[in-house]
Amino acid sequence: MDDTIGIAVTGASGRMGQMLIRTIAETKGVHLSAAIERKGHDWVGQDAGQAMGGAANGVVVTDDAAQAIASADVVIDFTAPEATLAFSALCADAGVAHVIGTTGMTDAQIAELQPASQSCAIVRAGNMSLGVNLLVQLTKRVAAALDEDFDIEVIEAHHHHKVDAPSGTALMLGEAAAEGRGVALNDVRDSGRDGITGARKRGDIGFSAIRGGDIVGEHDVMFAGPGERIVLRHMATDRVLFARGAIRAAKWTQGKAPGAYDMMDVLGLND
Ligand SMILES: NC(=O)c1ccc[n+]([C@@H]2O[C@H](COP(=O)([O-])OP(=O)(O)OC[C@H]3O[C@@H](n4cnc5c(N)ncnc54)[C@H](O)[C@@H]3O)[C@@H](O)[C@H]2O)c1
Numbered sequence: 603m604d605d606t607i608g609i610a611v612t613g614a615s616g617r618m619g620q621m622l623i624r625t626i627a628e629t630k631g632v633h634l635s636a637a638i639e640r641k642g643h644d645w646v647g648q649d650a651g652q653a654m655g656g657a658a659n660g661v662v663v664t665d666d667a668a669q670a671i672a673s674a675d676v677v678i679d680f681t682a683p684e685a686t687l688a689f690s691a692l693c694a695d696a697g698v699a700h701v702i703g704t705t706g707m708t709d710a711q712i713a714e715l716q717p718a719s720q721s722c723a724i725v726r727a728g729n730m731s732l733g734v735n736l737l738v739q740l741t742k743r744v745a746a747a748l749d750e751d752f753d754i755e756v757i758e759a760h761h762h763h764k765v766d767a768p769s770g771t772a773l774m775l776g777e778a779a780a781e782g783r784g785v786a787l788n789d790v791r792d793s794g795r796d797g798i799t800g801a802r803k804r805g806d807i808g809f810s811a812i813r814g815g816d817i818v819g820e821h822d823v824m825f826a827g828p829g830e831r832i833v834l835r836h837m838a839t840d841r842v843l844f845a846r847g848a849i850r851a852a853k854w855t856q857g858k859a860p861g862a863y864d865m866m867d868v869l870g871l872n873d
């Protein structure tokens with residue numbers, strides 16, 4: 603009987619799912635209680651360790667998410683928006699904490715998570731790394747210190763498989779910049795420029811997305827002013843940092859009251 607924290611990983615075969623399974627095995631105080639994949643996936647029924655090309659780890663990949671979640675202490679979920687909403691309902695029913703790394707959720711989908719946060723602790727963040735969460739705070743401070751003579755641009759780069767843009771991290775940085783300026787991001791957001799766009803509007807926050815190769819995740823926040831530019835940068839070189847952050851969040855949820863939390867809460871970075 604393992605009395606460490608039991609973590610169920612959704613999207614077990616995904617880039618983050620596999621990284622989480624490996625990192626959980628190396629982390630004290632936690633164990634993999636379930637590896638979940640969608641119905642029809644060829645990993646279902648196989649040992650998760652062997653499906654990943656390594657040694658057996660004794661956890662058979664399941665498509666019975668309800669049962670796997672009900673017997674876990676916490677769920678770590680890096681999948682896709684519709685899947686995350688379905689897992690959220692199951693976590694709420696079971697009263698099991700839900701750590702969400704999935705990005706690309708619309709405002710309406712994020713609002714749909716709210717009822718579940720009455721029944722379980724939810725930690726959701728577009729980026730689980732300490733470095734990015736520090737960068738979010740720096741961005742807010744710099745934006746608050748500069749006026750609209752400085753144009754703010756968020757530039758991000760990711761691998762060619764990524765399906766959403768701007769990245770969840772870019773949106774966190776854009777939100778922080780808008781908050782620093784005292785405006786709503788939705789009022790000043792400028793993404794996807796193409797063609798005769800007209801001159802840049804003063805006060806807008808621009809987003810540009812590069813997709814290519816195996817780039818893990820890179821983010822610049824540029825403050826371009828008259829005669830000078832400030833650039834704040836984060837470069838992720840290994841997905842393990844997202845997995846470590848998510849496992850730290852999973853541990854943090856134990857004993858927490860139901861509610862909606864983020865990595866600032868987990869890392870104790872709220873000002
Ligand atoms: N917050 C962070 O720190 C962070 C870091 C890395 C990735 N991400 C996000 O995590 C998500 C996954 O990234 P990835 O690179 O691992 O993607 P991936 O495509 O490699 O894996 C996605 C997994 O989700 C599963 N899945 C997809 N749709 C599903 C559905 N409808 N039902 C059940 N399972 C479903 C797939 O089978 C797969 O196993 C993305 O949204 C990505 O942006 C967040």
Ligand SMILES: O=C(O)C1=N[C@H](C(=O)O)CCC1
Binds near residue numbers: 705728764771
């Ligand atoms: O690989 C991805 O996909 C990543 N997604 C997150 C985002 O959208 O910001 C974090 C970085 C990696």
